[in-house]
Amino acid sequence: MQTFRPGHDAYAEEISGFQTSVATQPAVVAAAETADDVVAAVKYAAEHDLTVSVQATGHGLTAGTDGLFISTRRMTGIEIDAGKRTARVEAGVRWGAVIEAAANHGLAPLSGSSPDVGVVGYTLSGGFGLMARRFGRAADHVRAIDVVTPDGELRTATPGSDLFWALLGGRAGFGIVTALEFDLVPVTELYGGGLYFDAADLPAVLRAWRTWAVAAPDELTTSIAVVALPDLPFLPAPIRGKHVANVRIAYLGDDGDQLAEPLRTAAPVLLDTLKRLPYTDSGSIASDPPHPHPYHGTNATVEALNDAMLASIVEHADPETVLIIDRLGGELARRGTSGVGWDKAAEFVVRALSVVEDGVDAIKNAHAKLFDALAPWSTGRLLPFLYGEHSAAELATAFPAGDRARLKQLKAKYDPAGRFG
Ligand SMILES: Cc1cc2nc3c(=O)[nH]c(=O)nc-3n(C[C@H](O)[C@H](O)[C@H](O)COP(=O)(O)OP(=O)(O)OC[C@H]3O[C@@H](n4cnc5c(N)ncnc54)[C@H](O)[C@@H]3O)c2cc1C
Incomplete structure (x- = not known):
């Protein structure tokens, strides 16, 4: 197994990842190729009393590290x-x-x-x-x-x-x-893609999407993203450089066009990419950015999406903030969970995400205004959508209180020195 230390040519490349707003300066990087390499790295960290962190892609970094950093990118079996x-x-x-x-x-x-x-x-x-x-x-x-x-x-x-x-x-x-x-x-195929509207039509689009998404069958998973798209040639002309409301659809039924019809009349459609597609093209539905960049984000699960909440979302839909609202429910509300808890009563999750340019304080304040307004209906947070630096206490808010207590007990059992995470 290769290891790298600060000053080594490959050090910066090995710790680089998708999220670039989290400062990581590990004392040593272990480039693991096998499970035995991971065992050796973990034992080395114990002998040298180092903290241990791990990175596969860097999409979900929430804290930097100064200890041992295990890179798993070579473990691709x-x-x-x-x-x-x-x-x-x-x-x-x-x-x-x-x-x-x-x-x-x-x-x-x-x-x-x-x-x-x-x-x-x-x-x-x-x-x-x-x-x-x-x-x-x-x-x-x-x-x-x-x-x-x-x-x-x-x-x-x-x-x-x-x-x-x-x-x-x-x-x-x-x-x-x-x-x-x-x-x-x-599953080999689905009906998916997006409908793009001008963000000026957000009030009407949000109302139509909410009504439609609440009545939708479980075969439909959908979200709406409000995002300022860059003025770059790879984007189709009708949405290039525009602040848009993008309804995203992944549907497992055969009658997708019929299902989507009520949305197509919610407001003038700038671009309609809905079609049957192989699951291998499912990444095109949200078309997430592929390039590493600095971003910070948080979210709240909510028990409803009433008109007052929609008004707050519209008020905070500025071009500096990507807002995404996902419909939950369906099997998410029924299936027993084998890991740390999931709030089955949550009907939607509202997420806010911004590119970090001059520090995160202004971003946190802007996001807080939206989530304060939604607080009366908020039920919790989703762990995967907490982006950028978050303290352990902030991450813990993604778990129900009972689960937090059990996690603390098990942490003392498995990691008594508190070196992992
Ligand atoms: C563009 C984008 C799209 C996303 N889309 C979705 C989505 O649709 N649904 C969703 O649920 N989430 C989504 N996420 C969130 C994503 O699931 C989390 O950020 C996740 O943590 C990323 O994992 P990673 O391994 O890619 O990232 P990394 O930054 O490499 O790892 C993130 C964390 O995962 C843990 N981890 C990684 N590898 C290991 C390991 N071998 N052992 C123990 N712990 C490990 C560690 O705690 C680590 O800090 C998205 C994130 C981005 C940036």
Whole structure:
């Protein structure tokens, strides 16, 4: 296994990732290729009393580190068991590779909006995917987790064990995952894409989307993103350089055009990209930015989306803030959860995200104004959509109080020195 220290040519490249607003200056970087490498790195950190962090892609960094940094990007093995409808992937695998491998067997994973996101970080964060209302969270389809715990042991955690529960939410605070086994679903195609409206029409579009999304079948997972698009040639002319409201749709039924019809009349449509597409093109639905950049974001789950809330969302929809509202419910409200809790009563999640230019304080203040206005209806937060630097206490607000207490107990059992996470 290669290791890198500050001053080494490859050091900066190895710690680079998608999120560039979190300052990371590890004392040593372990470029793991195998589970044994991870065991060796964890034992080294124990001997030298170093904190331990892990990165696959850097999409979900919430804190920097000055200790030992385990890079899993070389751990890219994927095995598909078509008979069992499962995948087993190593810690550095991104969703795009699983989508391609599963499609060869007529299957799909419960992946999210971006194929560049890492499977392990996404799943340990809960994993709210493109088919979440039909199948539930990715975390609730995990069969086994291979993990090196802080004592340096490589273990397999399975449903029912306290370690399994804690990892699905507690993430790297409970060890470094080396491989994950999870269910695939028999999906090869969906109806998906987006309808783009001018953000000036947001009040009408939001009202129409809310009514439509509340009545929608579980086969539909949908969100609405309000975003200022750059004036760049790769974007289609009708939306280039515009502040838009983008309804995003992933639908597993055959009557997609019929289903989407009420939305098409909500306001003048600037661009309509809805069509049947193979699951291998599912990354085109949200078209998340592919390039690393600095960003900060937070969110709130809410029990309703009433007119007062819609008015607050419209008021805070400025071009500096990307707002995304996702419809929850469906299987998300029914399925029992095997990891750290999920608020089944939440009907929507409202997310705010901004590019960091001059520090995060102004961004936090702007976001706080929106979430203060939504506070009377807020029920909690979703861990995967807390972006950029957040303290452990802030991350803990993503868990129900009972789960927080249990996580604290298990943390003392598995990581008594508090070096992981
Ligand atoms: C563009 C974009 C789109 C996204 N879309 C979605 C979406 O649709 N649905 C959704 O639910 N989330 C989504 N997310 C959030 C994403 O799931 C989280 O940010 C997740 O943590 C990213 O995991 P990663 O491995 O790619 O990132 P990394 O930054 O490499 O890892 C993030 C964290 O995951 C944990 N982790 C990673 N690898 C390991 C390991 N081997 N062992 C233990 N812990 C580990 C660690 O706590 C680590 O700090 C998106 C994020 C971005 C930036």
